[in-house]
Amino acid sequence: MPTNFVAVAEEGSVTKGAQRVRVAQSAVSATIQKLERELGAPLFSREAAGVALTDAGTALLPEARALLSAERRARDTVDQVRGGLRGTIRIGTLHSIGARPASRGMLVIDLAEILGRFHVTHPLVSFQMRSSAQGSAGHLAAVAAGDLDLALVAAVDHPPGVRMHPLGAVRWSFVCSRRHRLADASTVRLEDLADETFIDSPPGWGNRAMTDRAFAGAGIVRSVPFEAADQDTSLGLVRNGLGVALLPRVGSEHEDVAIIDVEDADLDLPIAVATPTDRQPSAATSALLASILKAAGRRPPARRGNGGPAAARPS
Structure with a gap:
């Protein structure tokens, strides 16, 4: 019963919640109605766009999540006794973490x-x-809330209840059209970009937080009329003269654009695996985390801990 309630609450829709748990929508609705009768209070308000949690539903959600976590831990314990790793690992992924071993500056x-x-x-x-x-803000909130077991994130900050396992960092550079006034510059400073029209990721994305912080620190308010969720779209807008962007050098090389280092800002975006600090990971999750860190050349974490070292560039 908690599974259906949590799925609908997180998806904001009975239909999407039913699809997530792979149960008929009518069965999910019946389960929630039964739970509401047992508790004597409505858990959702029905709206045209979907459903929203009531005050009672909001209060119940963390308890329901805790029940699901306890159930998963119980299964893990039994599975370990039976031998072999079992279970399901919920993973948050980034749109573009590329495997580019031959490229400098990109995370491998x-x-x-x-x-x-x-x-x-x-x-x-x-x-x-x-x-x-x-973006990463959504993944970090999901890890803290118990909705994800681990997540790849690109973030300069993280909320309480989340441990960051650094993998490396990706350098962002100034990218503009070859027709742009700064296209032939060897380097640029933030003040050179004060009057530019920017293309950037939506709020909540790690690189957006990084660039917003850099410009705010320089006392510059940017114009960002274009938001794009992936590098290729941003690059296409830059190539066609609609604005400038801060993007990774790798993946941005094109004959129609110039890629220029920014000399007075820290634009190294940390990449990490985020895990919760308030609950023990399953054996399968721990094993997968160790595999990810090993692939990035990092040391697997101790079994318990609340923090991690600062992110470093991969060797």
């Missing part, structure tokens, strides 16, 4: 390859991979 991490090898070794472990419309 191929999640698909890691998961493929992990599946061969541990075939009884399954994965649920999710992206977030709120």
Whole structure:
């Protein structure tokens, strides 16, 4: 019963919640109605756009999540006794963490390859991979709330209840059209960009937080009329003269654009795996985390801990 309630609450829709748990919508609705009768209070308000939690539903949600976590831990305990890793790992993914071992400055991490090898070794472990419309901020909130077991994030900050396991950092550079007035510059400063029209990621994305902070620190208010969720879209807008952007050098090389270092700002974006601090990970999650850190050349974490070292550039 908590599974259906949590799924609907997180999806904001009975239909999407039913699809997530792979149960008929009518069955999910009936389960929630039964729970509401037992508790004597409505848990959702029905709206045209979906459903929203009532005060009672909001109060119940963390308790329901805790029940699901306890149930998963119980299964993990039994599975370990039976032998072999089992269970499902819920993973938050970034839109673009590329596997580019020959490229300088980009993080060397191929999640698909890691998961493929992990599946061969541990075939009884399954994965649920999710992206977030709120970028890394959405993943961090989901990890803290218990909705994800781990997540790849690009973030300069993280909320309480989350531990960051650094993987490396990606350098962002100034990118403009070859027709731009700064296209032939060897380097630029933030003040050179004060009057530019910017293309950037939506709020909540790690690189957006990084660049907003850099410009705010320089006392510059940017104009950002264009928001794009991926590097290729941003690059296309830059190439066609609609604005400038801060993007990774790798993946931005094109004959129609210039890529220029910014000399007076820290634009190294930390990349990390986020895990919760308030609950013990399953054996499968711990094993996958160790595989990811090993692939990035990092040392697996101690079994417990609340923090991690500062992110460093990969060697």
